[in-house]
Amino acid sequence: MVKVPAPGGRLEPADLERLRAGQALQMDHYGGGRLPFTCVQARGLVQQMVPLEGEDAGRVLEVLDASGGYASACLGAGHACLQPAFREGLERGYVTDELGSLERTLLLEELFGPGGRWADRFPGSAYHASGRNSGSEGLELALRLVLESGFDRRRLTAKAGREARRTVLAFEGAWHGWTGGLVPLLNRRHYRLGLPAPVSEAPFGLDVAFLPFGEQEPLERYFALEGSKLSAVIVEPIQGDAGILVPPPGYLRRLAGLCREHGVLLVADEVLTFAKTGQFFAMTDEEGPIPTDITVIGKSLGMGAVSTSMVIARRELSVRSSGAVSTSDLRPLTCALMRSGLRYLAEERLIERAGPLGVELRERLHRDVVEAFPELFLEVRGLGYMNGIELTERAAGGLSRLRHQLLESGVFVEFMAGAGRRSHGLRYMFPAMRIAPPLIAGEEDLRRIVERIREGTRRFVEAGR
Structure with missing residues (x-):
C-alpha cells in the first residue's frame, strides 16, 4: 500500500515512482496533454493530489473539487448515504433486464409511479425507462428509438408516410458522446474525419443538419422550410462542451412546440444538466416542464459512485425484439445507489x-x-x-x-x-x-x-x- 502523508507532506520516492508508472499504463486520450497529477484520496469536496513532475513532485496538495468529476459526483467523495445502498444493492441479486428486480421496481415506482418524484413530468402511464452504462450509451439508445420510430418491422422498410423523414437536427458546438452513432451529431470535423460516416441514401440513410444554438430566427426558418423532412431534434437544454451556453427564455419551449406542430420527436440530452440547474431537469421554464419525447439523464445520476444513465421515453417508442438488450439495464446495485442518492438530494433540498x-x-x-x-x-x-x-x-x-x-x-x-x-x-x-x-x-x-x-x-x- 502507498502511505499517504497529510497535506504538505511528501510521498516516499518509491511510491511516487509507482504513481508515475501507473499513469503511464493507462492510455492517454489527451494527445500528451494529460495533467501530471494523481489523486490519492478524497472526502467530500476535498481531494488530495500529488504532482508527478517539477520541484513539488510527490508533495500532497489539498485541492477543492469544482468539477464534480466530469460533473458526475454530485455528492462528492465517500458520502455516507451511499454506504448502506452498496450493501443492500449487492444483496438484491444481479439480474439483468430479462427478469424483474425488487430494487428496480422500488426505484421506478419512486420516480414514475403514482405520486412519484418525476410523475408530473413523466407519468408511468405514458413513459417507460431503460438504463445504460454511460451518457453516450443512453444517447445511442435514444437515437435508436428515433430510427425505429420510422421503421416498419414487418415489411422491413420505412413506414408509410415517413420515407422523407431522414434528417436529425442537432446544434453547432453540441456534445453528445464519442461513440460511433453519435459522432455524426457533432459538427466539428476534428471529431468526425477518418471515422465511418453514416449511410445517407434512402430509405434508411441518416442526414444531420446543424443550427446555432439558442438563435430563434434560424430555428423558425429551418422548420418552415425543412420541417417535413425531420425525424427528430436532439438538444442539450444548456450546451456544455460549447462553453455553458444558456438559451434565451422561451427558446426551448418554442422548440418543443415546433416539434409538436411538425410531428418531430424531441430528444433532450440532459446527461450533463441533470440535477445541476436548480431543478432535476433543465427542460423547465416558468411555465413548468417542457415536454419531450425522449430524455436521457446521466452523470450525477450515478452519484459519483457508478457510471450510469437512464433513457426515459414515451411508451410508443421501442425497438425490435432483443434490439436493446443490455447487461447494464438498471442492475439492482445501480438502482439502490440511485434511489438512496436521489432521496438524499430531495430530503436535503440540495x-x-x-x-x-x-x-x-x-x-x-x-x-x-x-x-x-x-x-x-x-x-x-x-x-x-x-x-x-x-x-x-x-x-x-x-x-x-x-x-x-x-x-x-x-x-x-x-x-x-x-x-x-x-x-x-x-x-x-x-x-x-x-x-x-x-x-x-x-x-x-x-x-x-x-x-x-x-x-x-x-x-x-x-x-x-
Whole structure:
C-alpha cells in the first residue's frame, strides 16, 4: 500500500515512482496533454493530489473539487448515504433486464409511479425507462428509438408516410458522446474525419443538419422550410462542451412546440444538466416542464459512485425484439445507489439550493475573476451549479499552464472546448472554464473555490503566461 502523508507532506520516492508508472499504463486520450497529477484520496469536496513532475513532485496538495468529476459526483467523495445502498444493492441479486428486480421496481415506482418524484413530468402511464452504462450509451439508445420510430418491422422498410423523414437536427458546438452513432451529431470535423460516416441514401440513410444554438430566427426558418423532412431534434437544454451556453427564455419551449406542430420527436440530452440547474431537469421554464419525447439523464445520476444513465421515453417508442438488450439495464446495485442518492438530494433540498447559490457564485466569479482579469476572461454564464467562464483568445493559448496554476493553488476545474466558429454571422466562441461543483458545496465552499480560482489566475499572470 502507498502511505499517504497529510497535506504538505511528501510521498516516499518509491511510491511516487509507482504513481508515475501507473499513469503511464493507462492510455492517454489527451494527445500528451494529460495533467501530471494523481489523486490519492478524497472526502467530500476535498481531494488530495500529488504532482508527478517539477520541484513539488510527490508533495500532497489539498485541492477543492469544482468539477464534480466530469460533473458526475454530485455528492462528492465517500458520502455516507451511499454506504448502506452498496450493501443492500449487492444483496438484491444481479439480474439483468430479462427478469424483474425488487430494487428496480422500488426505484421506478419512486420516480414514475403514482405520486412519484418525476410523475408530473413523466407519468408511468405514458413513459417507460431503460438504463445504460454511460451518457453516450443512453444517447445511442435514444437515437435508436428515433430510427425505429420510422421503421416498419414487418415489411422491413420505412413506414408509410415517413420515407422523407431522414434528417436529425442537432446544434453547432453540441456534445453528445464519442461513440460511433453519435459522432455524426457533432459538427466539428476534428471529431468526425477518418471515422465511418453514416449511410445517407434512402430509405434508411441518416442526414444531420446543424443550427446555432439558442438563435430563434434560424430555428423558425429551418422548420418552415425543412420541417417535413425531420425525424427528430436532439438538444442539450444548456450546451456544455460549447462553453455553458444558456438559451434565451422561451427558446426551448418554442422548440418543443415546433416539434409538436411538425410531428418531430424531441430528444433532450440532459446527461450533463441533470440535477445541476436548480431543478432535476433543465427542460423547465416558468411555465413548468417542457415536454419531450425522449430524455436521457446521466452523470450525477450515478452519484459519483457508478457510471450510469437512464433513457426515459414515451411508451410508443421501442425497438425490435432483443434490439436493446443490455447487461447494464438498471442492475439492482445501480438502482439502490440511485434511489438512496436521489432521496438524499430531495430530503436535503440540495437541488433547490443550487438555484440561489448559483446566482451568488456567478456574481462572485464575475466580480473576482472576470472583472479582475479582463485580458483573460470574457464573461461568466450558467444556471445553478452549472457555470462557465469563457476565455479570451489570449488565455486560450495558455490553457494548459492555467490549469496547472489553478491546481497548484488548490482548485480543480475543467475546460470546455467552446463552440468555435458558428454560422449565421455569430461570433467565434473560445474555450470555457467549467465550474460545476458537487451539490454538497455550501456558500463557504463556493467562496473558497472562487478565491482559489482568483489566486491561480494571479499566479498564471505573474508567471508571464
